[in-house]
Amino acid sequence: MPSKTNPKQLKGDNHHTLPKTLTGISGLDEITMGGLPAGRPTLICGSAGCGKTLFSLEFIIRGAEQYNEPGVFIAFEEKASELVANVASLGFDLNKLQEQKKVKVDYIHIDRSEIEETGEYDLEGLFIRLNYAIDSIGAKRVVLDTIENLFSGLNNQVILRAELRRLFQWLKDKGVTAIITGERGESSLTRQGLEEYVSDCVILLDHRIINQISTRRLRVVKYRGSLHGTNEYPFLIDEDGISVLPVTSLKLDKPVSSDIVSSGIEALNNMMSRGGVYRGSSILVSGTAGTGKTSIGASFANATCLSKEKCLFFAFEESPKQIIRNMHSIGIDLQKHVDDGLLQFFSSRPTLYGLEMHLVAIHKAIKQFKPSTIILDPITNLVTIGSMSEVKAMLVRLIDFLQEEQITVMFTALSLNTVVSEQTDEGVSSLVDTWILLKDIELNGERNRGLYIMKSRGMKHSNQVREFVITDDGLDLINVYLGPDGVLTGSAREAQALLEETGQVLHTNSITMKDRELERKRRVLQSQIDKLQFEFESTEEELNKVYIEEALKREVMQQNRTKLTDMRKGHMSTEKDVKPVANKKNKK
């Protein structure tokens, strides 16, 4: 056990009772839940070329660089200069670390031809060298790569085995975290049965070729006193060293967001009650060839970048330039986003490496770029390198990871069969939150695209089939025409629309005719009313005339009578005359 408390070693809480040392190898610390057992030896075994040396070397270098734990690398196979050259390609400057006394590389050369064995001996020399190396830089980490070379150099197995046992005990007593590498044996983990001696932690590296595509895998065979991931995890060796992918998480306790992000197509957003998809959700766009899946993907990418967020576009079919050019034709300028650093393409042929490697690569790219949206176009191409079930398993892990990171993902999938068994699509459909289905609608000798939302978790969505059109200004959805003959699309829809328009014109025309008729009727009636009015007036006048004449007649008669009376009375005073006349009148 280390005498000094190291802050980098996770001291036991409820779950970790064993102190651990972080390796710094990306992903491994997650699988082992904190690293390798501190102060104990760990065995890393695997066949030739599976990355044992690099693995252990990275352990030393990362320790020195990131955790300030100096390390000793005892090489039995490669010379120090060779090792330096090997890791230089991964961006590690081993020479500098050696000068800074953070790393010490010691090459132990065992040449059988130079060595004779006579009688009893022990490996005290190795111990002394190791001890000297450890003490000279205060090493916390030790790698013995690969100690099995001793077996080929020396004959006396009895001594060797006894000494190895002593060595591992000695390493424990010394309190260094050690990695011992061993060649994979025929029936045992290592050729010389090293696993007998190193019983705390055993990690198996594997290099398998399936369908001509090689994948490196790692498995923690044993980890005494600690929980650990038990699956095989793929790992990748690239310019940044090793990355292991802790892919299968067991829990379903991802954070969820109720933020909405736009799908990039206004009409599509409107088909969903929340006006978009949830952030961190997964969208599957599936359809047959040429239904515009990539365009939807690009449109989504465009929308993401327009809202100043980052998008990562994984293209498995087309090169970035091709996509950019093609999307120009529908009015989406992706180049601008690439220049702004908001959009990054990650183009690779599916056959470049195995499925797991793709996953690791995707993982890495995401970790580096930290996008808020990713697009995988198309996932179906991955089937060329793995079976359906493998692809599904991979996507499960990917979705898991993306949900954890709150990244919205859009997959496109090619439905291989037009007689759609809609539940295929790599079986991802059950995993995704939103499933948009693109369909060919073949009618009247033409092919049109139909789009509908199969499902949209957590929000209401339109149940309509829309016609999906790709225009010079982007993508749009049109309500398909539901005519008497069923759903109409494309030119049939246009024709129907024209037909309706004609009908509308005719209709309007007939209405105006009716209006005029009415007007005319009104005028006729009006004129009749006028005529009657005139008739009435003339009748009235007639009647009035009779009245007036009567009155006049009477007046004239009265006057005449008065005149006659006057004439009879002759010279009677006017005063007397007036009175009787007035009285007469009144009597009338």
Added chain:
Amino acid sequence: MEQLYELRLYVAGKTQKSVTALSNLKKYCEEHLAGQYSIEVIDLLEKPQLAEGDQIFAIPTLVKKVPEPVRKIIGDLSNEEKVLVGLDIRPKTS
């Protein structure tokens, strides 16, 4: 054979094996190389940094530096035949 043998014996402390090896070596040298050898005994417990130079990992190790080729004999040198062959004093075939 007027060659000078430069021999180095690496030991780690005064262990039984080391003592046996040294006494064996001296005996053989006196018998076969009288007057034309030098023995340097290096105790790695005192000078651990010297282990690297001669690629020592087992103790005790006898290293013949001169004449070429460099040979190493590990063990307590109890098998005289092997030691003599190892030191090229006696050809292997004989």
